[in-house]
Amino acid sequence: MxxxxxxxxxxxxxxxxxxxxxxxxxxxxxxxxxxxxxxxxxxxxxxxxxxxxxxxxxxxxxxxxxxxxxxxxxxxxxxxxxxxxxxxxxxxRICPLLEIGTGFHHELSGRENLYLHGAIYGLHRHEIVELVDEIVAFTGLGEFIDTPVKYYSTGMYMRLAFAAATAVKPEILILDEMFAGGDAEFIGKATRRMQEFLDAASIIVxxxxxxxxxxxxxxxxxxxxxxxxxxxxxxxxxxxxxxxxxxx
Amino acid sequence: MSGFFSVLWRYRLFIVQLVRIQLLLRYRRTALGFVWTLVSPVMTMAVSAFVFSHLLRFPMQQFVVYVFSGMLPWLLLSNSVTIGGATILNNENLLRKVALPIHAFPIAGAIGVLVDNMFALVALFAIALVMGAPITSALLVLPLSYLVVFLFVAACSLFFAVVFVFFRDMQHITGVALQALMYATPIFYPLEALPEHVRPWFQLNPMYYLIRLFREPIHEGRVPELKTWIGCLLIAGVMAVIAGVFYSVLRKRIMFRL
CATH class of the missing domain: 3.40.50.300 (P-loop containing nucleotide triphosphate hydrolases)
Known part of the structure; x- marks a missing residue:
């Protein structure tokens, strides 16, 4: 690389x-x-x-x-x-860590939102399919992944949005107040994923x-x-x- | 110029997603789903056909097909301007956070409108057949008609999306202007129904020419003449150049106005 x-x-x-x-x-x-x-x-x-x-x-x-x-x-x-x-x-490749929920549409299902999310990052179709599988596994959303996100509980929504934001690992990562507005308890659970995400970047601003x-x-x-x-x-x-x- | 299209190609999957979402959000959770695309123009058509055929004493059946063939390209234009034109403003939050090609939004908007319109064509055509539209080989030319008119409406979508960023009031004015333009376009009446001395004014309207690409194959059952094609292509091309230049001049300033 x-x-x-x-x-x-x-x-x-x-x-x-x-x-x-x-x-x-x-x-x-x-x-x-x-x-x-x-x-x-x-x-x-x-x-x-x-x-x-x-x-x-x-x-x-x-x-x-x-x-x-x-x-x-x-x-x-x-x-x-x-x-x-x-x-x-x-x-x-340069990417910001998006605020939780940026670019999410409430009427769309979790899967549809992830497709959009992946496309925003310029991923290819097969990369997006992998990303969805990985996120379903991480979030434990199961079949809820095909339900419109407006029916999600706050916890489910946070898990999905967090997983989406940290799924694509850019080479240059831009963080603007990354923990602002986060749910402390959930971020505690997600620390390891966050750490992996940060470690994958070769530059962080x-x-x-x-x-x-x-x-x-x-x-x-x-x-x-x-x-x-x-x-x-x-x-x-x-x-x-x-x-x-x-x-x- | 080549950058404009190569960026669109690079972000093709993003554009596909935007189009999908536009269509999904329109039809999701409505009981009739995408049938609504058909019902509303059918009702407009029915009402106007009834009113105008009585007013102008045209035979009703033929008239429905006549209106239908004019409504299709008209809806393509007016939806591209209103829906496509709103796309940059609607996505300002996203644009402020991620570097995305701005023109992908209005272009995707116009593609969404096009797909919608083609659904409408298929279903409305079933109705038109019942009402006595001629089935001729001239209909095979319609994809080409769509191509030319799409070039025009995609350019309009881009142009107005940029205009609306700089002059937000224009969104309201444009709605009224579109309505005026609709009545100034021979959709519900033939140009020949107007007094001779005003006709040249109505011929200044680019839509007057563009709707022929649909009306002649659908209503009259004949392929438009070569000079009609060239004229329409010229109109669409000029609009594309205007929109492209306008966008490239203002592109860097758009982000500061959101």
Whole structure:
């Protein structure tokens, strides 16, 4: 297998904030008649000349205050946002760990949802069939797999969604607050599966406000501040300084 | 350009799943299931055929087939715009989390509408036969008619899906505009029923030409002339280019507007 790699070069991203999202047509029309129309939006730099190189085997944590550009950086790396300037190159299949239930339709059966889920990840048909078998075994859903998920109990639904989210093992894994909103008891039961899932990834990029998790998972920490990389280095060095800055 | 189609090919299984879901969600848990695709156009047809045949004094039986042959391509267009056009907005949560080709959504929407329409064709045809539609070899040309009209409606689906992201109000306006366009298209009446001096205006409507690809084989039992085919292909091609250029110019900005 080729070495996975992420290279972010001089990436800047101008975000345009629209103050009234719903009134765009009206603005477009009135804008035709007024010579000078009021600014309906403001620009700001969500990412400012970010350079980052992540190599095979790294587990990297991204920290920073709210709005520092952590999630935006993840979206640029994932290819969801196109940077305004600069470039992002990735080697290896890149996937986010989806929040529990993303892309699930309540009217569809568990099996139908898994087919969609597999297709979102770009799997082939035979891979999806294997995935369904594996998930039925893990979740113990049995014949409920062909029942619309809206009839599932919360526990069944969680098991299915968790199993689906961790079934496809990407080379580059993107985690945005992975444990947020999870059911603690179930996550306890699923720890082993989660661990296997994490171990399978050759690169993990992890954003979290829970610094203990960063401490446990990551050897390297990137500290984002107002769209810039403020510090980038070993976890043991960067994290204490970040903690001090936050506490002070 | 080649990227546009190669991405669709790479995500073909995803598109198949989107189409399946669109069809499943429409018919699941309705007692009559997919029969509803037929019942609603049949009722529209029946009502309009009754009203217009009395109004315009056409023989009723022929008229039903006439309306039916115009309704098929019309439904293809209006459903592609309303259903296909809503696909990007409907999937904004997913798009915000996973990097997926955005145009796969409206294209899948249009394919779903096409499959739906073909079901309707088969069943409505049974009714049309009873009402006296001619069975001729001209009907064999219908797959080609579908192909040309599909190119047009898929482009419309993509175009409006992008428009709706940037101007959400347009979804409401488009509903009304479609209704106006439906009456401006000779579906319930022949163009000859209109005063001569207004006819050129109605001929500016691209659907006027596209519905011929269905009407001539189904209602008149003849294969459309070559110049009709070329004209329709030109209309569809121009629309495809407009939608493609529009999408590729705005593609990178779509994510920031969801």
């Amino acid at each position: 080729a070495e996975s790699e992420i290279i972010v070069e001089q990436v800047s991203l101008h975000f345009r904030l629209y103050h009234e999202k719903g009134a765009d047509l009206k603005q477009a029309i009135t804008g035709l008649f007024k010579r000078k129309h009021r600014e309906s939006h403001s620009d700001f730099l969500a990412l400012n000349a970010v350079d980052l190189r992540i190599v095979h085997g790294e587990r990297i944590g991204i920290v920073g205050h709210n709005g520092a550009g952590k999630s935006t950086l993840l979206k640029v790396i994932s290819g969801i946002y196109t940077p305004t300037t600069g470039s992002v190159r990735t080697v290896g 992890f954003v979290s406000h829970q610094l203990e998790l960063i401490e446990r998972f990551c050897q390297r920490v990137v500290w984002m501040d107002h769209g810039r990389v403020r510090e980038d280095g070993p976890m043991a060095e960067v994290l204490p300084r970040y903690r001090a800055a936050m506490g002070g």
